[in-house]
Amino acid sequence: MNTRSVRHPDLPSCLSESLSSFGLSGSEFGDLTYEQAHGYCQHLAENHYENFHVGTWLFPKDAREHAYNVYAYCRWSDDLADETGDTEQSLALLTWWRGELRECFAGTASHPVFVALKKTADVCGLDAEPFHHLLDAFEQDQRVFRYESYEDVLEYCTKSADPVGRIVLALLGYTDEERRALSDKTCTALQLANFWQDVENDLVRGRIYLPLEDMRRFHVNEEDLAMPTANDEVRELIKFQVERTFALFNEGLPLRNMVSGRARFDIDLFSQGGIAILKAIAACDYDVLRRRPKVGKSAKFRLLAGALFRGLLSGGKRN
Numbered sequence: 001m002n003t004r005s006v007r008h009p010d011l012p013s014c015l016s017e018s019l020s021s022f023g024l025s026g027s028e029f030g031d032l033t034y035e036q037a038h039g040y041c042q043h044l045a046e047n048h049y050e051n052f053h054v055g056t057w058l059f060p061k062d063a064r065e066h067a068y069n070v071y072a073y074c075r076w077s078d079d080l081a082d083e084t085g086d087t088e089q090s091l092a093l094l095t096w097w098r099g100e101l102r103e104c105f106a107g108t109a110s111h112p113v114f115v116a117l118k119k120t121a122d123v124c125g126l127d128a129e130p131f132h133h134l135l136d137a138f139e140q141d142q143r144v145f146r147y148e149s150y151e152d153v154l155e156y157c158t159k160s161a162d163p164v165g166r167i168v169l170a171l172l173g174y175t176d177e178e179r180r181a182l183s184d185k186t187c188t189a190l191q192l193a194n195f196w197q198d199v200e201n202d203l204v205r206g207r208i209y210l211p212l213e214d215m216r217r218f219h220v221n222e223e224d225l226a227m228p229t230a231n232d233e234v235r236e237l238i239k240f241q242v243e244r245t246f247a248l249f250n251e252g253l254p255l256r257n258m259v260s261g262r263a264r265f266d267i268d269l270f271s272q273g274g275i276a277i278l279k280a281i282a283a284c285d286y287d288v289l290r291r292r293p294k295v296g297k298s299a300k301f302r303l304l305a306g307a308l309f310r311g312l313l314s315g316g317k318r319n
Helices: 013-021 034-047 062-084 088-108 112-124 129-143 150-160 162-171 177-197 200-203 210-216 233-258 264-283 299-316
Strands: none
Touching: 013 034, 013 233, 034 062, 034 112, 062 088, 062 112, 062 129, 062 162, 088 112, 088 129, 112 162, 129 162, 129 299, 150 177, 162 177, 177 200, 177 233, 177 299, 210 233, 210 264, 233 264
16 A cells, blocks of 8 residues: 655644544555545544534535535634644744645545545535635744734634535535625634633634724723723623624625525524624623623524524525
8 A cells, every 4th residue: 555654743643643543644545435534534533622513414514524624624724824833833834734735635645534535526516715715714823922903803713714604505415695694794704703712712722803993992901801800891891792783694695595405593593692692792791701601502503493493484595
């Protein structure tokens, strides 16, 4: 069997362990079949410490297989960026990963994630651009820790969030600009909702996604964000961000009626899940510093039921 040695800095332990638990070495993979590579991607999705939500039963069966492969790429990219604790090591790993991505689209990859992703790209007509954009965002996170304007944050979202939505649409067979534009609205809103939810956690990592121009407008400084509870100025700042994010979600909602089959439930669930995060922030009076606002299990069940109900009423119109 021919074996290609994949040289790279030390992997984060969570990724090394995921390979070992599937019987793979971190540097030599051999001539993996697609079935073996996809098996690893599904194994990663089902056993990673963060649950995989895209590959649910709501996702169309013929696209679910490819969703696992895309998830594995995103999961590896995220862990290479955030699980090392060292900026230079993360950048070195991301550079190596980008090289493997190029090998994938050149048809010469041997890493299990890219063996699987190559078939997905071929079957679903994916190009490399959105995958490179995601790496651009992960690299930016290693270099940029503050954003001057709201437009700067939105520009970051075009690389960190919007590519995922466009990839998912392509898996479902949609590549038109109208659906992509609506997907961008939803994905950006989801990213923003997570930013407002995770102000404290991001600050611990040295990152602030709240626009500096807005912090000045509401008379908020970094010391205010480091307090155990939010003062009135911080709450007003978060409220302002939540309200503009609600508007983005509403602009993207028509997408749910522009896809067919069970996918419309999943797309609606993504939107309603993000909206639920915003409502949870509002429910705690915009104090995201005392504790991280969460959507409880009962709320998640209501979101699922609501998505199914709305999907049945809409009929999943395909334009």
